[in-house]
Amino acid sequence: xxxELLTKKYPxxxxxxxxxxxxxxxxxxxxxxxLVLAIRQPSDYGSWLMLMxxxxxxxxxxxxxxxxxxxxxxxxxxxxxxxxxNLRLRAFLQIVVDMLLxxxxxxxxIILWKL
Amino acid sequence: MKFSIYRYNPDEDKKPYMQDYxxxxxxxxxxxxxALIRIKQYDDTLSLRKSCREGVCGSDAMNxxxxxxxxxxxxxxxxEQPVVLRPMPGLxxxxxxxxxxxxxxxxxxxxxxxxxxxxxxxxxxxLQSPEDRAKLDGLYECIMCGxxxxxxxxxxxxxxxxxxxxxxxxxxxxxxxxxDQAEAERLESLEDPYRLYRCHNIMNCVDVCPKKLNxxxxxxxxxxxxxxxxxxxxxxxxxxxxxxx
Numbered sequence: 001x002x003x004e005l006l007t008k009k010y011p012x013x014x015x016x017x018x019x020x021x022x023x024x025x026x027x028x029x030x031x032x033x034x035l036v037l038a039i040r041q042p043s044d045y046g047s048w049l050m051l052m053x054x055x056x057x058x059x060x061x062x063x064x065x066x067x068x069x070x071x072x073x074x075x076x077x078x079x080x081x082x083x084x085x086n087l088r089l090r091a092f093l094q095i096v097v098d099m100l101l102x103x104x105x106x107x108x109x110i111i112l113w114k115l
Numbered sequence: 116m117k118f119s120i121y122r123y124n125p126d127e128d129k130k131p132y133m134q135d136y137x138x139x140x141x142x143x144x145x146x147x148x149x150a151l152i153r154i155k156q157y158d159d160t161l162s163l164r165k166s167c168r169e170g171v172c173g174s175d176a177m178n179x180x181x182x183x184x185x186x187x188x189x190x191x192x193x194x195e196q197p198v199v200l201r202p203m204p205g206l207x208x209x210x211x212x213x214x215x216x217x218x219x220x221x222x223x224x225x226x227x228x229x230x231x232x233x234x235x236x237x238x239x240x241x242l243q244s245p246e247d248r249a250k251l252d253g254l255y256e257c258i259m260c261g262x263x264x265x266x267x268x269x270x271x272x273x274x275x276x277x278x279x280x281x282x283x284x285x286x287x288x289x290x291x292x293x294x295d296q297a298e299a300e301r302l303e304s305l306e307d308p309y310r311l312y313r314c315h316n317i318m319n320c321v322d323v324c325p326k327k328l329n330x331x332x333x334x335x336x337x338x339x340x341x342x343x344x345x346x347x348x349x350x351x352x353x354x355x356x357x358x359x360x
Contacts, residue, residue, distance in 0.1 A: 011306065012312040
């Protein structure tokens with residue numbers, strides 16, 4: 001399993017693989033979502049709610065968003081490392097992004113479990 | 116033909132500037148290098164590197180109309196005028212079109228670009244099967260001109276840490292060489308987050324390579340090989356643990 005390789009022994013590979021695995025998870029979810037939308041064709045609030053209510057679909061949706069945020073966190077981190085040379089400013093920006101992503105994750109979780 | 120050429124002599128100029136030239140081409144002037152040599156007849160203060168004049172030595176790599184390439188293999192008839200010539204980006208300029216390639220060669224040196232084999236030397240040579248030899252095709256042809264590495268944004272941002280497409284392609288050239296015995300050591304030396312993994316598949320290297328090589332594919336192969344070897348190491352460790360039980 002590739003996940004077994006995400007250890008401190010491979011610091012470079014760990015970050016790279018994390019980004020790749022999260023991308024694959026997102027593509028798989030989006031493919032499933034498109035398939036479900038094509039089959040069920042939800043047209044109103046009720047049918048959308050029916051679509052999102054099963055617990056396993058909510059878990060999959062949460063996994064998608066976790067992957068999205070991890071992917072975004074790694075990508076933005078690289079951009080900051082490349083373009084922001086002032087270490088204090090970089091640390092500040094990184095904290096802002098971290099807080100935003102954690103906030104979004106909490107928000108998504110609340111939305112999904114309030115359905 | 117019109118040219119606009121980057122000029123900078125650190126002993127005399129406060130900052131770089133672009134100088135315009137207009138020259139009359141003569142019979143036999145077909146490549147950009149021919150025109151540059153012609154310009155030097157009128158202005159011998161213009162500095163550039165050149166040697167073989169046939170795309171083998173890689174000395175005359177420069178930025179030609181915004182894209183890195185070799186002056187000796189760039190046809191004048193295919194260049195838009197005025198031809199804008201600048202030194203390769205991302206490296207310190209020594210003078211005019213001449214750049215300091217120390218950093219580039221330090222990275223090349225860091226991948227140990229030579230065979231490591233502790234077996235006793237055979238009487239004649241270390242043999243290779245045709246299949247193993249074929250694995251080196253598309254890798255050994257690199258002329259180390261630096262066009263790929265200096266067009267790579269990942270190298271621009273981390274020139275001291277990221278090995279760059281050229282150095283990594285040379286690393287792979289020795290990793291896949293069946294006569295080399297240091298594969299594990301070579302892969303290990305590329306493990307930190309910068310040396311190899313800073314490549315984000317921007318593909319400028321493939322776009323500019325004057326020898327039409329594909330450093331990006333070599334880099335992807337190193338990443339795949341690292342995963343393969345790490346998986347094998349995990350599997351071996353599991354087997355050893357089970358046997359111990």
